[in-house]
Amino acid sequence: MRPVNPYIVGNPVKDKTGFFGRQDIFRDVMRVLRQRESNAIVLYGQRRIGKTSVLLQLEKQLAAEGEFTPVYFDLQDKAAKSLPEVLYELSQHISRVTGHTIASPADFGRTGDYFRSTFLPQIAEKVASGGLVLLFDEFDVLDSPARTQASEAFFPYLRQWMTDLQKVKFVFVIGRRPEDLSVRTMYSFKDIQSTRVSFLTPKDAEDVIRQSERNGSLKWDDSAVRRILELSHAHPYFTQLLCSVIWENANEEAPGAAPVVVARDVENAIPQALKFGANAFNWLWDGLPPAERVVVAAMAEIKDEVITQEKLIETLNQSGVRLVARELEFAPETLIDWEVLIKADGGYRFAVPLLRRWVLANRPLRRVKDELDRLDPLADTLFQAGQGFYNNNDADTAEQQLRQALNINPNHLKARLLLGRILLEKGRLQADGTPREVVGKYLDQFMPGGALEADVRDRPRRGGAGRALRIESIRLVPEGGGRLVFKTPFEIRLEAVALENVDGVVFGAGINTMQGARLMTFLGDSMGLVSLARGQKASVRIRVPGLGLPSGKYVLDAGARSGG
Template sequence: MRFHSAFWDEWQRLHLPGLDKHLLFVIEHNPVEGKAALEYLSTSSQSWAVQAAQIELDARILERYADVEAIRQAHYNLISGELDSPVSTLLNFFSDISEDVDAALNQRSFYSQSQVLSAVAERLDANLQEISSSQSEYSSRFYPIAQSWLNVITNHIDKLVQITELRQEIDNPYIIGVPLNEQLEIFTGRTSIGLRIEQLLSDRRRPPLLLYGQRRMGKTSLLNNIGKLLPNNIIPMFVDLQGAPSSASDHAGFLYNLARDMEKSAKKQGVTLPSLAREVLQSDPFTYFDEWLDNVEHALEQNTALLALDEFEVLDNAIAKGRFDEQDVLGMLRHLIQHRPRFKVLLAGSHTIEEYQRWASYLINVQVVHISYLKEAEARQLIECPVKDFTLRYEPNAVERVLQLTRCHPFLVQLLCAEIIVLKNEQDPSIRRLATLADVEAAIPEALQSGGFFFADIQNNQVDAAGQAILRFIAAQGEGAIVSHQTLLQHFPDADITFNLLLQRELIEEVDDGYGFQVELIRRWFV
């Protein structure tokens, strides 16, 4: 390999035919030398061959995943997701599917696994058509892999259904760790928020909206299902900024992935948008994206587009790192809001705009839509009748205890109820179908453990050391305890700013002249 002219002819600028295949041959037979060759050539004029070889290596890796346990690990091994190449979209897609399969297999019951995997299979099937019709030179290479993955996932779903029937278990419909999409029956409530969003969308001043609430309060699930809550003339275009848009390496990649997600989301509502080729964006991305928006407005006819950008904080982080230009990206959003009346913009996140000053200066007069706990009637439905023909019944005091422990927090209701079903399925069939107060209490430790990622996020990412100390102090006082403001100041002088932050995060609430936890399960975690 070292005698190849790519390594000694520094004046060679033309692509050397067959170098990519030569690299693959060496990698197969001498991985150490092959890796060294890739590293050397990646900064040379023959870097094209490195990219081509790496893409083929990724394809071969994907081909080896022959069962769901292997597919769930794929996203850990894909390293080319940000290549400046059309294949980056395909690799990001396979990575996303792998993450979704991983999340599905983490569900506690076979029923929940099959539910989430069915949604993944539907997404994969829809994208198969897109891959087959794509003009990308790599489509024919990756289409059979996607088809193989679909077959593996579909076969595993069939096995899960058979296992559930044989064991005669209580089906566990609760979905933990992934947002509820529009196919999942368990999504409930939020009609009042839908009405509030509809009212604000009718405002002729076209203010941008912010859907704000605690983590795991159901913001993404709401956005996935918002089409059910709004009139038919409002076309939701959901974009997850945690995905491909914010992970792109440049503006062309960001706008291409943004347009792609808008297209896919609109298609679910029966609206076909014009496509936007990635190559078009390379020379002048924002100009061509603006022209594409003209075509989108024409395709909308008399409808209104709701551009819903979930997890806007991730995009802010990409801007802070210098990957995107603040003025270009946020200026584009401001221009869209001000000059395109057929578009409404909704951001979703667990922070206010004021906490991100760069956004506040571009998006003026943001209207906040607060998403908080479920209404009690909605929470009761989620407990007692989450899906049709639910076979578990609750004693009245057991339902009341779930409400007390969770305060109708949608994620915590699902978390606790999922653990109750796991517990019941381990009991004798004669008492399996009735949940008692004792069952609820027995499920609490398991819920605190299995929901550790949720509670740890509060502790590690939402409050500082002073906030953690205050929460532990209040938690130690017992269930329902209210600690006076004066007592807290004696132990934590100059902590008024921290108190305000804890109130804003909806972790504590002010009662008379003191503070207490809003949610008992969260208090127990801090104990």
Template sequence: MIPKNPYITGNPVGDSPAFVGRTDVMTEVLRVLKHPEDNAIVLFGQRRIGKTSVLHELEAKLPRKGPYYPCFFDLLDKSQWPLERVLRDLAKTISDASQQKTPDLGADPKTTFRQDWLPELLNQLPTDKALVLLFDEFDVLDEPENETVQPASAVFFPYVRDLLSIDHQRLNFVFVIGRKIDDMTKIALSLFKATPTKRVSLLNQEDTAKLIRLSEMNKTLNWTDNTIEKIWQLTNGHPYLTQHFCSRVWENLSDNNKSPDKLPTVTLQDVEVVEKSDILEASRNALEWLWDGLPPAEKVVASALAGAGAKAITEDQLKTILNESGVRTMIQSLQNAPRILQDWDLIEPANGGYRFRVELLRRWIAKSKPLAQVQEELDRIEPVADDLYNAANRFYANHKLDDALTLLRQAVSLNPNHVGANFTVSRYFAC
């Protein structure tokens, strides 16, 4: 029998042996579902932290935990869909999950879904049963830059808010979002007002050890305590990075195993081989996805902290690093960035300063997102200033120099760290 790699990278692990931990999250979801007045909960956390896996685990396990019909619905690719199309797809998904015939929502899906089809479906459920809608990537419909023209978001959030009150006993919701509720637009905030929340965070050390020892469960690879400790130091319970790292160790030993009849045991040298390999580059797509979710100020501060090494960096040291890189003024968004990065589990307080929680992530940012490269994010920290700068460039191209200079000065006044505006003023308008 060919040995099977037990580590899953790139796909959700819910309802599989690779799903470990998350007891606190599962317990809180069940508490809300059983509460007579609550019928919704929001799960939030950084990208690639395992939120989708939690939903798939709920989809598989909820029927065994109580009278629930769970229905998983992914909104990732639906941000540009009109509401009618979203509702037709949702209705089909619900009918499939509840083993009902495919519905016909007619010419007015918005009215039919809410007033006729969904209430009728709920009435057809056994008396003690409840439908649980598991919405993944719910916040992709929420665009802070544009609260009025998104095809689905401006109407879908108020629509779902109305659905929340249809039947508290037989209709429940679990929403997954990739940011904090406070970072969402007013439309989304109105939906989640007073809704219980739960963070999906890094795995603790005990659960991380269970994840690493998956290969012992399928009898393909043994681990020693010191090799597990080493991986813990590198990943600190980040589920994706832990799985990916262990998968590479497993593949290396599987390829080089000269005694197929003897179960290999991982050594510190085996771990170090992977640590020194291209593991960071191999994780690039996932880490880029995480990085892209950070706002500009947080990218700048994360890059500065990562480049300073694994040791803790005080706020004064951080200011010095930023000043030396060209940051003229610590505007409010830069001052707030460490707190926001801490909220997102990326950094933690240590020795009077901050350090990265996940060492492999710190190394990737230091290597792939150095501060010199990330400095252009300074221009995006204050969007209005960047708009003024772009408008000034258009005036300059049309030889309206006085108008260009006026806008450039306004841009620098709003964002003293705007690299483009400062450079243009100093180069073309210096007296």
């Protein structure tokens, strides 16, 4: 009889025997659940890192220990539903776990009062002494820019719910960093502890690899274990993926025996792993913003294991990508935050080398460069307009549209090339070289980059928090003193006063084009949300890094808005 492949690829790990590690996360969760003054924790991490597996194992552990009554609830497909529909489905899950009579859908009105004032008090009598623990998976699907039915109603409801009830605790799982969520969601998570679900420890990852030795279906040489850890960096999904492919290959070649895997077998399995894991690789890739994709594609093509910033810029420039936009300059730091890259010896390297191999084979830089054109939707719209005018033989209007597009996004390659073609046709651009080189030389003169003409006026005005808040002054201060030079970091300092009580205020600044299009956004004090009483003053510092904008005039504005 053929043995069973013990490696789980793509699905959450539900069986305790196939789950390894994460004790540090469980300790953080239990510490929060047992504190009287806290009732929630956020677990976050990149896609395929094992967050759902952690939540399902937590559900089993809490149920087995009996101190709390856990209820798992997946919000993946709930964003389009109304608040009563979401609460009714949640009540069904709670009723099944507690044995409570399932309520009628008609009981759930638009405000959610029945769920909070009738249903939950009845449930409180049937749960364990520690209370009800709601395990919300994929919670950030409600944090949609589209402002769906559920998200519009659920966040205000949740804030009141978390404040009012004592015997309900929450574990939220999200696929983004908490600071990447919208202001209204951040306000719901104000003062809530967060814990990252990251890579496994090397010891736990080795336990994952050697689990086939338990049922005697496959043995592992130490060299093979080391090579898998090198390729996967103890990422649970990629570790399981490689092991599963190797297991299938070994048992096809020697059925009935217990083959010993060596490092060469691991190398031979890589092409199949890249193929079988295509959906997961694509899903990870799709979670990256356009600028980060360009940087990852460029780094994958550099043969050095450790890649310096200088080498990255050189590679991008050689490929026709001009590293000017702020999104590209800060992409490596974003990728480090998301554990796609790690810092090493003065540069960067891929956290998971297997991901690098997939990017090199499936997302070459020449293909990804087109994504630069989508860094700013307004720039792309202007390019499309310019292309339309050019096709209708109106080169002058086309040139104006393309220049505006490049002022917003200097990296818009199609706009650069079309502008170069127009200038060549008009006889205003003459140089030797390829079209890309010729256009580049012209654009270096057209917009050399670096300057920002500022017209700063201190004036009382009402901020985005409406009538509740007044911004009294705005000052620009160079970092370290001296003259204000926008290529180097500086601070925007705001002084504000509350005209009435206001909750959940977030301070921010932005840089716009003269036409009002937003280019960059900076949030104050690490996006700290504050509450102010009437007459109370607030002083806020917003740090702005060196700006990589082309020369020209821009509008710098600052203010505040209420997250409530």
